[in-house]
Amino acid sequence: MSNILEDIVASKLTEVSQAKSKVPVEQLAEALADAAPVRDFVASMQSHGPVAMIAEVKKASPSAGVIREDFHPVEIARIYESAGAACLSVLTDEQYFQGHLDFLIAVRKNVAIPVLRKDFIIDRYQVLEARVAGADCVLLIAECLDDAQLEDLYGYALELGMSALVEIYEPDNLERVLKLSPPLLGINNRNLKTFVTSLDHSIRLGAQVPADCLLISESGIRDRSDVLKLQESGVRGILVGETLMRSSDIGEKARELLGHASQPTQ
Numbered sequence: 001m002s003n004i005l006e007d008i009v010a011s012k013l014t015e016v017s018q019a020k021s022k023v024p025v026e027q028l029a030e031a032l033a034d035a036a037p038v039r040d041f042v043a044s045m046q047s048h049g050p051v052a053m054i055a056e057v058k059k060a061s062p063s064a065g066v067i068r069e070d071f072h073p074v075e076i077a078r079i080y081e082s083a084g085a086a087c088l089s090v091l092t093d094e095q096y097f098q099g100h101l102d103f104l105i106a107v108r109k110n111v112a113i114p115v116l117r118k119d120f121i122i123d124r125y126q127v128l129e130a131r132v133a134g135a136d137c138v139l140l141i142a143e144c145l146d147d148a149q150l151e152d153l154y155g156y157a158l159e160l161g162m163s164a165l166v167e168i169y170e171p172d173n174l175e176r177v178l179k180l181s182p183p184l185l186g187i188n189n190r191n192l193k194t195f196v197t198s199l200d201h202s203i204r205l206g207a208q209v210p211a212d213c214l215l216i217s218e219s220g221i222r223d224r225s226d227v228l229k230l231q232e233s234g235v236r237g238i239l240v241g242e243t244l245m246r247s248s249d250i251g252e253k254a255r256e257l258l259g260h261a262s263q264p265t266q
C-alpha cells in the first residue's frame with residue numbers, strides 16, 4: 001500500500017527547495033519585522049473549556065477529495081470565530097489539500113483568534129514562512145520527523161514566539177514527543193496510511209498523556225455525542241474540519257458540537 005505521508009513529504013522537499021530559490025531565507029527573515037504580533041494559541045485553548053475547538057479551513061483532502069466547492073476562507077473563518085471556536089487551523093498545502101498560504105494570510109487579518117498553519121513541516125524555512133504569514137502556531141507531525149528535526153523545529157517555532165501543535169498517530173511516537181514537554185498534544189484519529197478513522201484511537205492513546213498536557217483529539221468528529229464521549233475521556237480540545245465544511249450551516253454545526261446550539265440538529 002502506498003503511504004500518502006511519504007508521498008507528501010517527498011513533494012514537500014521539492015516544494016521547499018523551490019521556495020528557497022525564489023525567496024532566499026535571508027530575504028524572508030527581513031519580513032519578520034513587519035509580521036503581526038503573535039496571539040497566544042495555547043492560552044486560547046486553555047481558556048475555552050470544557051472542550052476547546054480548533055475549527056479547520058479545508059477545501060479538500062486526499063481521503064475525501066473536494067469537500068466544499070463553495071469555498072471562501074475568510075467568510076468561513078469569521079463564522080467559526082463567531083460560533084465560539086478557540087482557534088483556527090488553515091490548510092496551506094496546495095497539492096494535496098487545495099490550500100494556500102494566502103488563505104492563512106487573509107484569515108489571520110480578519111479574525112481575532114489565533115491561527116495554526118496546517119501543513120507538512122519538515123524545514124525551518126516553512127516555520128519562518130508561517131510566522132511571516134501571521135501564523136500563531138505550526139503543526140509538527142511526529143510521523144514526518146526524526147527526533148533531531150522535531151526538537152529543532154519545535155524550538156525554532158518557540159524562538160519565533162509561536163506555539164507548536166505536536167501531532168502523533170503512532171503510539172510509538174508518544175514517548176518521544178513527550179520529551180518536549182509540549183503544553184498541547186494532538187492525537188490524530190485518522191491513520192494516514194490507511195485513512196481509517198476512529199475516535200477510540202485518541203481515547204485509548206490519550207489515557208497515557210499527562211494531565212498537564214492539553215490533549216486534542218483530531219479528525220473524524222461528527223456530532224455532539226462524539227464530543228461528549230471525548231470529553232468524558234479527558235480530551236480538552238478537538239480539531240474539526242470535514243464535518244463543519246460539509247455542513248450547509250457551518251455556524252450552527254460548530255455551535256452544536258460545542259453544545260451551544262439553539263436546537264439540536266440530527
Ligand SMILES: O=P(O)(O)OC[C@@H](O)[C@@H](O)c1c[nH]c2ccccc12
Pocket residue numbers: 056058118119141167188218219220221239240241242243
Ligand atoms: O476533517 P476532519 O476529519 O475533521 O479532520 C481535521 C484534521 O484533524 C485533519 O485535517 C488533519 C489532522 N492532521 C492532519 C495533518 C495534515 C493534514 C490534515 C490533518
